[in-house]
Amino acid sequence: MKFSFVENSHPSRRRVLRDALTLALAASPLASLAKAAAEPEAADTNAEDVTFAAGPRPLVQYPQKRPLTLVTTRPPHLETPFALFNDGPITPNDAFFVRYHLANFPTSIDPDSYRLTIKGAVDTPL
Numbered sequence: 001m002k003f004s005f006v007e008n009s010h011p012s013r014r015r016v017l018r019d020a021l022t023l024a025l026a027a028s029p030l031a032s033l034a035k036a037a038a039e040p041e042a043a044d045t046n047a048e049d050v051t052f053a054a055g056p057r058p059l060v061q062y063p064q065k066r067p068l069t070l071v072t073t074r075p076p077h078l079e080t081p082f083a084l085f086n087d088g089p090i091t092p093n094d095a096f097f098v099r100y101h102l103a104n105f106p107t108s109i110d111p112d113s114y115r116l117t118i119k120g121a122v123d124t125p126l
Contacts, residue, residue: 063107066094074103 059067068078078098119125
């Protein structure tokens with residue numbers, strides 16, 4: 001394998017500019033990563049640390065669940081936050097993803113006024 005810089009000790013201006021541009025493009029992601037690492041942690045705990053195409057996603061809490069990443073609101077679609085995967089190989093039940101198919105899923109009920117009715121093809125409706 002021969003390197004072109006060994007053969008030519010006087011590179012052309014065009015080659016110098018091309019190599020400088022290539023180096024700058026290769027180093028640009030490293031600069032943004034270094035800047036992000038140097039910044040202090042954001043105080044906003046109501047958003048996922050990972051930025052998606054549409055921006056950071058909020059964390060919402062549904063009944064019997066810990067705060068999960070909100071993907072869509074109607075119908076509710078919640079995902080497990082990425083940070084939780086660092087805790088172990090098994091996802092806890094209260095952190096498991098949520099995909100409801102009803103657009104108006106109730107997030108709370110009044111147990112005093114709630115009635116469950118069993119009827120239809122049963123001998124004794126309740």
